[in-house]
Amino acid sequence: MTKLAFLREVLLTLESAHLSRLMRTLDSPQRAHVTCDGRDLLMLASNSYLDLSGDPDVKTAAAQAVLEWGVGSGGSRLTTGNTGVHEQLETALARFKGSDAALIFNTGYMANVGIISSLCGQNDAIFSDELNHASLIDGCRLSKANVHVYRHNDMSDLERAIRDSGFDPSHARGLVISDAVFSMDGDVVNLPQLMGLAEKYHLLSMIDEAHATGVLGATGRGTVEYYGLQSKPDILMGTLSKALGAEGGFVCGSRDLIEFLKHRARSFIFSTALAPASTVAARTALEILERHPERVQSLRRNIECFCDALAQEGIPTQSQSAIVPIIIGDEQLAVSVSQRLFADGYFISAIRYPTVAKGKARLRVALMSSHTETELRGAARAIARALRQERELTRTP
Ligand SMILES: *Cc1c(COP(=O)(O)O)cnc(C)c1O
Numbered sequence: 001m002t003k004l005a006f007l008r009e010v011l012l013t014l015e016s017a018h019l020s021r022l023m024r025t026l027d028s029p030q031r032a033h034v035t036c037d038g039r040d041l042l043m044l045a046s047n048s049y050l051d052l053s054g055d056p057d058v059k060t061a062a063a064q065a066v067l068e069w070g071v072g073s074g075g076s077r078l079t080t081g082n083t084g085v086h087e088q089l090e091t092a093l094a095r096f097k098g099s100d101a102a103l104i105f106n107t108g109y110m111a112n113v114g115i116i117s118s119l120c121g122q123n124d125a126i127f128s129d130e131l132n133h134a135s136l137i138d139g140c141r142l143s144k145a146n147v148h149v150y151r152h153n154d155m156s157d158l159e160r161a162i163r164d165s166g167f168d169p170s171h172a173r174g175l176v177i178s179d180a181v182f183s184m185d186g187d188v189v190n191l192p193q194l195m196g197l198a199e200k201y202h203l204l205s206m207i208d209e210a211h212a213t214g215v216l217g218a219t220g221r222g223t224v225e226y227y228g229l230q231s232k233p234d235i236l237m238g239t240l241s242k243a244l245g246a247e248g249g250f251v252c253g254s255r256d257l258i259e260f261l262k263h264r265a266r267s268f269i270f271s272t273a274l275a276p277a278s279t280v281a282a283r284t285a286l287e288i289l290e291r292h293p294e295r296v297q298s299l300r301r302n303i304e305c306f307c308d309a310l311a312q313e314g315i316p317t318q319s320q321s322a323i324v325p326i327i328i329g330d331e332q333l334a335v336s337v338s339q340r341l342f343a344d345g346y347f348i349s350a351i352r353y354p355t356v357a358k359g360k361a362r363l364r365v366a367l368m369s370s371h372t373e374t375e376l377r378g379a380a381r382a383i384a385r386a387l388r389q390e391r392e393l394t395r396t397p
Contacts, residue, residue, distance in 0.1 A: 018332040019352055029054035030245075032370045034347060041347040042375055044365050049322040050214050050295045051370040052245030052285040061284040062246075062277045069276035078262070081273030089283045090250075096286060097221060097236055099252035103261050106274050108210050108239035109135040111249030114265030115237060116177070117142040119204065124173040125165050127158060127203065129189075131182050136208060140177070152182075155193040162201050169202035176203045180212035180223045184356050184364060186323030188216065191223045195233060206235035214243025214289055215322050220296040226320075243322075244289070246282035248274045299369035302376060306367055309380035315387075325351075326363040326383065333390055334361035340386040346379055 014020050028035040030053040034043045052058055065085065075081035086104060093102040105111035116139030120126055124145040128136065131152045140147045148165050151157040158176065167174050176198050178189045189207065198205040209222045217225025220243065224232050235257065240248040251261065261268060289295065303319055310317045310326070317324055328334040331352045338350035341363075352361045363383065367376070 018335060024347075032368050032375075036347060039342070039345065041342070041345055042371075042379060043347045044367070044371075044379055045347050045349040046366055046368065047211070047242040048245045049211075049243040049299055049366065049368055050220075050245065050285075050289065051368045052243070052288060055245065055285065055288065057288060058245060058281050058284045062281040065277040065280035069280075071275060071277070073273040073275055075272060076269060077273045078269055083273075083276055083279075085276050085279045085283070086273060089279050089286075092283055092286050093238075093250050094252055096290065097232075097238075097252040098224070099232065099236060099254075101255045101258040102250055102252045103258045103265075103268065104240070104274060104279070105249040105251070105265075105268055106271055107247065108208075108237070108241060108249035109138075110267035110271065111237055111239075111251055112136050112208065113139045113142055114267035115206070115235060115251055115261060116140055116175070117266070118261060118264035119143075119235075120145040120173055120175055123171070124175070125167040127161055127165075127174070127176040129153060129178045129182075131185065132177060132179055133183055133208060133210065136177050136179070145175075153178075153187065153190055155190050155197060158194065159197055162197065162203070167201065167203075174201065174203040175206060177206045178208070180207045180209040181216065181321040181323065183211055183323065184351055184362070185325055186211075186319040186321045188212075188226065188320050189223065191227050191233070192229065195229070195231065198233075204235065205233040206237065207233045209236060209238040210242055211321055211323060213238040214296065215299065216320070218296070219293040220289055240278075240282040240285075244282050244285040246285055247278050248282060295369045299367060302367045302369065302371050302373075305373050306365070306371075306376040306380060309377045310383070313380050313384035315380075315384060322367045324365040324367065326365065326387075328361050328363065328387075329359055330394075331358075331361045333394060334363060336393075337383075337386045337390045338363060340390060341382060344382050344386065346382055348379075348383070 024036050026036050030046050030048050073081035090102040112135035120143040122144045126140050126145045126147045128149050130149050148161040150161045180189050212222040214220040216222050236252040240246045307317050334350040341348050348363050351364045
């Protein structure tokens with residue numbers, strides 16, 4: 001046995017459980033239509049919900065930023081990597097979210113890991129939704145705090161978990177964390193009740209708006225706008241990499257929170273600052289979103305149209321977000337349906353364990369504001385057909 005033989009064993013086990021991963025190669029920008037492995041496809045799997053990743057104005061601004069600032073930022077924000085464009089983006093984000101201040105991280109993943117591990121330590125308590133994103137889970141692990149997982153979006157189970165934990169705010173910090181829009185189910189956190197419980201039990205509240213920014217609320221400002229709340233969670237985190245089509249993560253909150261994170265969040269401190277071009281791209285995308293809230297409304301119309309079309313095909317679904325999951329269950333079936341759709345001209349991802357629980361495999365459709373009604377109705381028909389055909393195949397021995 002060689003030292004590395006276990007690698008092959010693990011890979012073979014994954015293969016026999018239909019859990020091998022395949023990376024498709026795109027030959028075009030991330031827009032509503034893409035070319036991939038030599039085919040033209042309707043993109044129904046992208047997080048670029050407002051189709052801003054390949055937007056001409058965003059591209060021009062980023063290209064000009066390269067000419068003006070160069071490519072890499074050359075250092076951590078705390079050493080040499082901080083520029084005016086980083087600060088302008090933070091100002092714009094804070095204004096957009098109605099917060100006092102903001103801080104950008106290199107990715108949403110790094111934001112979550114850095115925020116949680118700096119705010120909480122060994123004696124503290126974190127209450128975390130069972131379907132929270134992996135980056136939140138990893139932040140919890142890194143913090144070494146006591147993590148109490150509550151049932152998905154179940155606020156009475158959250159209250160039970162808080163009581164059972166014996167959390168005492170006079171001796172420790174407490175933090176409740178949730179995705180705003182759950183990334184594989186597309187449902188929305190019960191924010192009013194979550195914030196009520198956070199208030200009642202003296203817990204900090206943190207919401208991850210990765211899939212809510214640019215999507216929820218009439219102007220895409222996220223969950224606070226969606227629910228019309230007067231107050232905000234203490235920590236509002238989001239990404240620049242999804243609806244805003246660029247890359248990076250951010251957090252909005254009080255000035256003290258942001259100052260604290262600059263001093264303590266290790267993923268902020270010990271990593272080279274985001275490239276100026278990415279920063280400018282995100283700011284330009286944010287400006288477009290602020291000037292054109294009708295993009296958010298187009299996305300909303302598309303969500304309604306697509307769910308309606310699926311229902312007409314006998315697949316009842318609903319979603320408040322750009323994510324429309326079609327639960328299939330069996331891992332192999334989900335993959336074969338997705339492959340058939342690919343051959344039919346649709347890029348739709350099959351999501352399997354470990355991203356979702358075993359036996360909960362699904363197609364995860366992600367909509368864009370720029371899809372047309374004709375395209376979406378065609379996609380719903382193709383999905384229903386592919387499902388029927390693949391189910392037939394698995395039935396015949
Ligand atoms: C994508 C995602 C992240 C990570 O953001 P990146 O910028 O891609 O690193 C964090 N949280 C949630 C809920 C996400 O969906």
